[in-house]
Amino acid sequence: MQVTESIIMFIYLVVLTVIGIYFYRRARQSESDYFTAGQSINTFVGAFAIFAAVASSSSLLGAVGSGVALGVPYFFTYAFGVIAIMPFAMFLISGQIRRSGVKTVPEFFNQRFGSSVQIVAAVIVCVGMTFYMVPQLTASGIIGSYVLGIDYTTAVIVLGLGFTLYAALGGMWAITYTDLIQGIIMIVGIVILALAILMDHNGIGALISDALSTDPAFGDITQPWMSYFGLFIAFLWFGIISPSVVMRNFASKSPRIARRTSMWACLIYLTLFVSGFIVTSAGASLGIIDTLENTDMIFVSVIDHYLPAILGGIMLAGSAASCFPLLGFRSSLVFGGVGRIHKERWLVC
């Protein structure tokens, strides 16, 4: 058990719960308040919220782990697809869907195509988001078991129940503001980590050289072309079909705010992946990827290696925390989808 990290994670969980309880009443004032935070989210909060909704544990752990294991071009492909989500969604859906005045994705389909398509959309959201929660739960389980020193399965169940509870309590209000906190922790943490790595290696040139001398295939295309193309396309389309992105547009104050929110989220995401490139190079330079049971753990190894205990603890807790709001959001979407199938009644109430 990592004592420092456990304390930080505990504090974070308490903060999440307090936020959930604080927004409990407001979320129940109206349907709009529960699903879209009263359509009153501004650009600053919205940008971090949409960033945190897309930038999950997979961005931090999966992309870095894949980049170290399969070569840095694989990491770049990940970033190339994920960051394109913001302009892609903006060009195709942000303003248009916000102007429609609906509050959920199934409601949008109802407006366009009728109630039958609405029900199908709600079912797809429920099923799809349930599967999408799996990698997020996996990441929270990996970090949770490492930090808390408990069994992986127990960590997944305990943490999963925790964020489902606060998301169900506070609705989109709680999720948006926990996303804001998590987004700030994530971006500040990874920038600090990247700076610590650059100082340790005396610059980006020396860092890449160190990575290449440890792993000569670090800069290579190691997989078939289709693997890279498929990854790019999958992320690109994820942006406009994922309720986690679309719902943020519903929550914005206006179409103009929705577009600006996506633009600034794009910059935050760009910062995350530029820093992630440095973390990936540092991970490769450690030369331990083959010794790890799960390649995603290389991110934890880099934190342990380059950051002092306290800073590393905050970063690790932040990494685990990055799964929470996202999972909470997925949970609320599943609940919300189920709620709408049952003749507009709220099963979560």
Next chain:
Amino acid sequence: MASRSKFKDPGLILMIFLVLYALMVFVWWPAEVYVYGISLVGWLMFAGLFFWFLLAIVYVIWIEKIEDRNDS
């Protein structure tokens, strides 16, 4: 906005730029060309991250100008 041609929509036009850049990377695919030890494919994608952000800025400014013109 409603009376404007779909072909003059900033989203559609910038979408073409996004697709063209992605096509350039995946059709050209210079996997065997290396710059500082990393495949040029990787560097093109890295440059693409900044290009995506640039497209986002251009879109926001462009569409707000159109909206302001329509409002006045």
